[in-house]
Amino acid sequence: MNMIQVHAVSVPPDWTTTNGIKPVLATRTRLRMNPKFKFDVWEIEELKMYRMLIKLELLDNYKYKFNEDLGGFYRHSLDEPTEEQKKPVFVEHHKGLMTGRFWKTDFVSFDNLFITTRDKFRCGSFLAELKRAYKATLVIIGESGEMVTEFHDPLHKFVIVSKIENKMEKEDPNQDAVVF
Numbered sequence: 001m002n003m004i005q006v007h008a009v010s011v012p013p014d015w016t017t018t019n020g021i022k023p024v025l026a027t028r029t030r031l032r033m034n035p036k037f038k039f040d041v042w043e044i045e046e047l048k049m050y051r052m053l054i055k056l057e058l059l060d061n062y063k064y065k066f067n068e069d070l071g072g073f074y075r076h077s078l079d080e081p082t083e084e085q086k087k088p089v090f091v092e093h094h095k096g097l098m099t100g101r102f103w104k105t106d107f108v109s110f111d112n113l114f115i116t117t118r119d120k121f122r123c124g125s126f127l128a129e130l131k132r133a134y135k136a137t138l139v140i141i142g143e144s145g146e147m148v149t150e151f152h153d154p155l156h157k158f159v160i161v162s163k164i165e166n167k168m169e170k171e172d173p174n175q176d177a178v179v180f
Helices: 100-105 161-170
Strands: 003-006 022-023 038-042 047-069 072-078 089-090 112-118 125-127 132-143 148-149 157-161
Touching: 003 148, 038 100, 038 161, 072 089, 089 125
Parallel strands: 022 157, 112 125
Antiparallel strands: 003 038, 047 072, 047 089, 047 132, 132 148, 132 157
């Protein structure tokens, strides 16, 4: 069998920031993750069954703060997470167990990934802490539960922010510039 190949197909401007950590809005009521995680999987055995999961875990032991002069979120204070916060969270793709042929047909897109800051949350939501940075990794699990492969795109790092902090981030004036 060939090695399974994975490529992130998220639109790069959706994940590109001035300091490499994208602010992601979260509230006490659950919100759909934006930007989304999207992957192209190939060289996967078509007749075997697989599950796709997104693994979300803390990036480091810091809390982050917006710096207006620098135009982005940066490490602010060391804050040792609890043992529970250190554990990665696995969220299964809503399609569940499917054949390799199915996963090769279209992109693996986690459109139904919800995020919340509320302690008591609905099933299917990822509980995140404000001002913490996280990273996301695609995990492919075989039919019998064994991990087949993991893929992490370095762009898939993000800090959880409230509505107020989200508005503070400055847009890059050259990002959408049209050159004639």
